[in-house]
Amino acid sequence: MTSTATLPAEAAAPPEQGRAPHARRFGLPVATCLVMGNIIGGGIFLLPASVAPFGTISLVAFAVLTAGAIALALVFGRLAERHPQTGGPYVYARAAFGDFAGFLAAWSYWITAWVSNAALAVAAVGYLTVLFPAAGEHKWSMCLAALAVQWLPALSNLAGTRYVGAVQVVATVLKFAPLLLVAVGGLFFFDPANLGPFRATEQSAAGAVSASAAILLFSYLGVESATVSAGEVRDPARNVGRATVLGTVGAATVYLLGTVAVFGLVAHDRLVSSTAPFTDAVNAMFGGTWGGTVVACAAVVSMLGALNGWTLLSAQTPYAAAKDGLFPKAFERKKRGVPVVGVVVTVALASALTVYNYTAGTQGVFESLVLITTFTATVPYLLATAAQIYFLLSGQRERVHPGRLARDGVLAALAFGFSMWLVAGSGYAAVYQGVLFLFAGVLVYAAMSARKHRAAVSPAE
Template identity: 55%
Template sequence: MSAPPRRAEAADDDGAPAAPKAALGLPAASALVIGSIIGTGVFALPSALAPYGPISLVAFVVVTLGALALAVTFGALSKRVPASGGPYVYAREAFGEFAGFLNAWSYWITAWAGNAAIVVAWVGYVEVFVNTAHRTGFSVLIALIGLWIPAAINLTGVRNTGAFQVITTVLKFVPLVFMATVGLLFIDPDNFGAFNASGRSALGAISAAAAIALFSYLGLEAASVVAGRVREPGRNVPRATVYGTLVCAVIYILGTLAVFGTVSHGELGASTAPFTDAANNIFGGGRAGDAVAVAAIVSGIGALNGWTMLCAEMPYAAARDGLFPQAFAKLRGESGVPVFGIVASTLLASLITVFSYTRFEDVFTKIVLLSVLTAVIPYLFSAAAQLYWLLVRGRESLKPRQLARDVTVAALAMAFSYWSIQGSGYQTVYYGLFVLLLGLPVYIWLKRDRGEYGETVPAQPGATVPQARAPETPTTGKGSSRGKRRYRTGGSLKYTPRHHD
């Protein structure tokens, strides 16, 4: 049977791709937040934190407070700009298109590099059942399968992606809730080991552990990134963001505490499936550990499903504004699937996964730190955008008490972001800055493609000065501002939204 003809992508009246269909309600948006936050990271995190000792639990509490400040900040921002793009669109509207591009570029790296970290942890639980000898070639093959299954689901449409996200979110909660409740009854204080096992100062240990722990909260902005696909985004996105983060925070802290208390410190540091080991210790072996491993596998696929969607949505929003290659803005199917973004991001995640398995021993931690750094940069810009709107645009429209409260929360989110960068370590900051600056040639190419770098014209006989070619006033269509009208006012560009995605 031949396939039905593929529906051509729709377009706005100015030739830009049409906005995607809003197919996610509050339950699906909340599941996207929870499913993106709770992946395999939480299942592998106790092992990554074990070298620091129980002091890492203090770091986890601090990170949780910072994550909640970020969640509230994203909720407030999504009410002001209920459009797809999240950190990208907030930075662009507040600080201009270059800041928007840097955020889109950095977050896009976070998304596909984060998928590589998730799938590495996911492989550890799959290998409870297969490849128990952890042969590298088979581990890489399993990881690639784990990356491309969610990509295939995303390619079938946003409705199927949302339904799959709800199912996997429900299934993953059972063992996590069990460990965060019943597991606490089996804690043995002797398992914790030295409070600070890192050999660093207390502040240094907390900062370093916090940089790893923050990976567990990446994805709290998921609903704001896909706001254009959420019904009633001004109402549902803030609720999904804050409530989803709160639920994850409770499960994270209690579950990690239970694992630290049921698995010895020495065993935990070498474990590739710490929740499985904790369940086996509680029940004396048997099928309990296998059940947790199955839940971790389901959880990982669910997280990869959500993050694969984010990998495509962020560059899609930027591409509509001419700040990412236009291939990312093309949609296919009735619900508007950004095929190029899904495939390109999954290919990059596959490459970094293969590279990491062949170059690093502590694959998970290396990729985690890079993902955290590239995520914190958009978080930092988002908090700054909120402060900008509050202190510059909102001073007269808000009551003093509300203004003081919102400024305090945004300032905490901003300070937390700076602290997270500091805790990532010099090597991670070096690599993170390198991949961030790789975006500069891309930005130059995009500006040139939009005709915004002009020619050299004579100013007077015998002399030349560079002069940029100014866009017409206003311009629309396939030019430099897809889906928006663009005006030159007082020598600077002002953006007036025509519609929200």
């Protein structure tokens, strides 16, 4: 096998060749909304409580993470100029390093998707217990609630894409309402006495920033959305990079304001143990519990909507890889426009991981799952940034302005270093579990490669 893979004809052709007239229907505004909407999922509803144990230094981590995410966004934009077709990190890794690297990017992205689904379900349970306190009385009742939250969106997906879209419209509206209420309105009720210590752990400042950033990366998953859908964006060489940066900055603004507001509305000692921080914040704003109950309803629906969309995305990733012969053919099977095998396998794996983590203990289940996604998400990020470095150093600089060469190299190096820093901040346990998931894919790749080899030599025999 050569060091670079042969891309499909679509990849080798100029952007406007070989495509239907409607293929690039997203302009810059829609592409920006796609990025922002995918980044702002359901995890933000629990993240303020997840990073509160580190103290307000986690706000510094937010700033560092935003800068790193923008560096990644700029690198993705440059790569989209070179390969303006759907696929994102998978396409870039495969173009630079061959099928195996492309498979690792797709495999790790798929793992990230379904582990994220498990994390979102756990986050939803925290708000579900506000509405139904009995659900939080025992770890097994919480586990069953988390499983129900995962399977309801799966059933919606299996019913067809028409229902998936309808759920998404309602969930998106309900998602932004409580976030904007707290992010903007909460600043008028801000009490500095609630902030707590700047550094609440015995870690060094650098260690605390790194550890909290590893958790917060979960909230930035989706920064690559425009590149994954680059083939559907009008003038991707121009718009993908801009949409990625604008969407990342917009999401970061909502996140930072919302987290600052929650920190100032809920006392630190209470926030550390909160399972529904935005509910607690709204209760502090208006008094009583009615406001928090409304927010809890909106948060649950929002996270169901996020699970609805990510379940479909989790199924589409192996579907695309299966069409390239890198995943089992069963994942190509579609019904009512939905890859049914991908949906069932994805939700089954997420359910098994949920049960395992609740069996290990209810404390820190969300954080444990989030840190696994931090490791697996950085694999395609590392491969994509390494691909950019490879393209620049090997002299493959087509479609790259000579005046930008040094700047592109610096951006790629910064994005690569940023991704490595996130891996280090994930902790040994998360890296251990993430590596096990990643290496399991090597066996799948071996089986798929053997099958392709047999298919290639059989006619000759």
